[in-house]
Amino acid sequence: MKIDPKKPADLSAQIAQAIRDAIISGELIVDERLPSEAELSEQFQVSRPTVREALKRLAAQSLIRTQRGASGGAFVNRLSFEGAYSQQITTSTLLLSMNAVSFDTACEARFALERACAPLSAERRTADQLATMRAEVHRQSQPGLTDEAFCASDVAFHRALVDGAGNPVLSYQLAGAVEAMQPLMNMITFTARSREAIIALHNQVADALENRDSTKVDATLVELENYTRQLAQDVAQQRRKPA
Amino acid sequence: MKIDPKKPADLSAQIAQAIRDAIISGELIVDERLPSEAELSEQFQVSRPTVREALKRLAAQSLIRTQRGASGGAFVNRLSFEGAYSQQITTSTLLLSMNAVSFDTACEARFALERACAPLSAERRTADQLATMRAEVHRQSQPGLTDEAFCASDVAFHRALVDGAGNPVLSYQLAGAVEAMQPLMNMITFTARSREAIIALHNQVADALENRDSTKVDATLVELENYTRQLAQDVAQQRRKPA
DNA sequence: AGACTTTTAAATGTCAGACAAATAAAAATT
DNA sequence: AATTTTTATTTGTCTGACATTTAAAAGTCT
Incomplete structure (x- = not known):
């Protein structure tokens, strides 16, 4: 889930696709917590707003949900x-x-x-x-x-x-x-x-x-x-x- | 498409829903250009990153596409x-x-x-x-x-x-x-x-x-x-x- | 005048840093 | 021991800036 060739399209779309693939392939399982936005931005070498745009894309497809607070974060949704x-x-x-x-x-x-x-x-x-x-x-x-x-x-x-x-x-x-x-x-x-x-x-x-x-x-x-x-x-x- | 009660949840989700409703109701028609991000942020009284998160949600559902450059912007997609x-x-x-x-x-x-x-x-x-x-x-x-x-x-x-x-x-x-x-x-x-x-x-x-x-x-x-x-x-x- | 090149302006894409708000866990107090 | 307070973490939002792309305007040459 680290692949991110710097050549083609929008970074947020690429990152969303990478995470989406990880969910579909089962690499990320239901209710698993994604790394925090700060960690993701470090991992993908992009800024936090870019990571957030990617996460919003996934949220729009109900693939993840987010929760604020201390032990909050983005969690893989069970698609019902x-x-x-x-x-x-x-x-x-x-x-x-x-x-x-x-x-x-x-x-x-x-x-x-x-x-x-x-x-x-x-x-x-x-x-x-x-x-x-x-x-x-x-x-x-x-x-x-x-x-x-x-x-x-x-x-x-x-x-x-x-x-x-x-x-x-x-x-x-x-x-x-x-x-x-x-x-x-x-x-x-x-x-x-x-x-x-x-x-x-x-x-x-x-x-x-x-x-x-x-x-x-x-x-x-x-x-x-x-x-x-x-x-x-x-x-x-x-x-x-x-x- | 202006409604935005400041009471409940995420602003970007609300804005996305408002635009989504406008598309579904036919208020915005296919290939029509949305206001620029700057204009939308003014219209909804939020910052540009918040508007962008909303637009990315819609892009994830293929409801809009974006184009860079002078006469670029976000356009309503024909859902094929x-x-x-x-x-x-x-x-x-x-x-x-x-x-x-x-x-x-x-x-x-x-x-x-x-x-x-x-x-x-x-x-x-x-x-x-x-x-x-x-x-x-x-x-x-x-x-x-x-x-x-x-x-x-x-x-x-x-x-x-x-x-x-x-x-x-x-x-x-x-x-x-x-x-x-x-x-x-x-x-x-x-x-x-x-x-x-x-x-x-x-x-x-x-x-x-x-x-x-x-x-x-x-x-x-x-x-x-x-x-x-x-x-x-x-x-x-x-x-x-x-x- | 017309065709080509250059400049400019507008728009999205990205970044950095900051503060607010929520929330759970840890610490302190009763 | 139970309750309250503090603290740390994390998402949500804002401000301002710069980079990149692109079409149209301005300029230049033939």
Whole structure:
């Protein structure tokens, strides 16, 4: 972890990469304390501000945390699934908005991934997760709900479905795909009738999961995907000619 | 983007979050230039090193890039799918290794996601992607290949399969799941016989994709998953009692 | 006037040294 | 022995300076 050829790019980036490599390779293990900023600046032969910039880079990726005080310092973080969600969601959201990903493309990806979870979820979903889904469907049926709140509840419903698979790796990967859709979904105006249709399909999904009928879950998700894409298409068409 | 309550935690983290929010909300658009470090330090009423630490945090997430010189500065990055891969893979890899995710769990997630791509890939795969897969299978059959090289080729094969779906969102989400498995796969010793079996299954997948037979692709992926998990189980068992 | 060279100014990258604040351990006191 | 005080360590922040890079402005020559 000492390598630092003086030729190329920013020192702070190089130092961050060196420490990052040490973490990935296992040279630095979870909860291990890095040398103090003063020691690091000595070790890498750079000033303390430069070391600090490197450490901030790592902190931004949740690879380390810092603590002030006598026995403080920078410590290697245990990267948790929960903590990785937010970053994953931020990145996914920006990817969609900055690259002008079409609603269809995002929607296709989302439902393809969700359907991948369906068989596992039908097999393993807990009563708790089923109750969460029922509760969200109930919320969706409340009058006076804003479109944003409806979408948020939709996301919560689908996350419960995904979590039902009982596989943290799947939940992590899916979080980005499901949550990143929310800004796109928010562009849709949900009429009373379209909400009714979606709620009905959500209820069918919940019913099928309750009966552990994975075939039915899959079929209903296909229906839901088609309906959602149709809805988005209608909204887009209406915007083109509002008359 | 001016809010900065002086109550709580690190200033550089707060400033980074304020700028991050501005980017996410679209207040700052792609390729737009941020105010100079001097201006930002004035605007936020902090010193330049503090501003710089904030900017380095954002640079670590590829949200901005910096350029030196007269008309240089910090610019909002377009977050590209390609660029997001590496971060996604790094995070996924660390998640698996730091949380002691079992081989079975990771394997299950990976194949569930891949099977989600299979129907789309059967429909849309290009001749080019098929050729890539054939080439990788051929590489896998070469004698004298190290286990690492075999695994790397395996990853390349599966990435071509995923890319065949022609959905960049899917490719992005799947990259993490597929590549993060590599360190786990590398722990397996591939005998000549097991390589033969895997290559045969890979050929079946390629054949099915060539015929656009999504049912066959799915069935073969299930076989491949079962075989892989069995293989890992055997290795684990052999390690427990090496006698 | 036009093409080339030189200068200049603006911006990031880096450094040095200092002080503030938090925190845990050591020392002192009750 | 328990509590309080002191002390040392470490991160967080500030100030000011210099180095380096780069594009545009100014100058120079043909």
